[in-house]
Amino acid sequence: MKKLAVYPGTFDPITNGHIDIIVRASKLFDRIIVSVGENPQKKPLFTHSERMGLVENVVETLALDNVDVGYFSGLLARYADEIGATAIIRGLRAVSDFEYEFQMALANRKIYPDAETVFLMPSEPFVYLSSSMVKIIAQNSGDVSIFVPKPVEIAFHKKFGGKK
Numbered sequence: 001m002k003k004l005a006v007y008p009g010t011f012d013p014i015t016n017g018h019i020d021i022i023v024r025a026s027k028l029f030d031r032i033i034v035s036v037g038e039n040p041q042k043k044p045l046f047t048h049s050e051r052m053g054l055v056e057n058v059v060e061t062l063a064l065d066n067v068d069v070g071y072f073s074g075l076l077a078r079y080a081d082e083i084g085a086t087a088i089i090r091g092l093r094a095v096s097d098f099e100y101e102f103q104m105a106l107a108n109r110k111i112y113p114d115a116e117t118v119f120l121m122p123s124e125p126f127v128y129l130s131s132s133m134v135k136i137i138a139q140n141s142g143d144v145s146i147f148v149p150k151p152v153e154i155a156f157h158k159k160f161g162g163k164k
């Protein structure tokens with residue numbers, strides 16, 4: 001049986017850290033669907049369609065033939081069930097991520113027991129990297145080019161103006 005994994009996130013916006021996880025996951029599963037969802041605890045900077053557009057653009061550039069893009073609203077576990085995913089991929093950067101991720105993995109397992117949450121560690125340069133940090137740097141006219149792919153850098157430029 002082909003193993004399908006969902007890689008969910010807010011992707012507000014997608015960073016080089018997310019890309020690192022996508023590439024790692026693509027080597028472990030037959031198919032990955034990078035899925036843009038909503039985190040009820042976050043108020044995103046980019047709209048859903050902007051985030052989707054950026055993820056689609058970046059995934060296309062990666063040219064990995066087993067990686068597609070999707071979106072979901074509502075519960076992640078229900079979506080994973082609907083598309084027949086048997087794994088939920090999450091990046092785990094530091095101990096500080098653990099409690100939230102642990103809770104979410106257990107809740108998702110209760111709702112949809114047929115999917116396992118699989119945590120992947122990013123490469124070291126991305127361990128400290130988060131979308132929130134990148135947004136603060138961009139908002140304050142900092143250079144985000146080492147943290148995000150080019151389309152995201154351009155999107156920040158359009159949002160905030162300033163140096164590209």
Ligand code: PNS
Pocket residue numbers: 008009010011037038039040042074075076077104107108
């Ligand atoms: O990139 P993020 O913000 O860490 O992604 C979080 C996301 C979108 C994966 C998570 O908030 C989510 O799954 N949201 C949908 C609601 C849900 O199913 N929550 C988990 C069970 S309580």
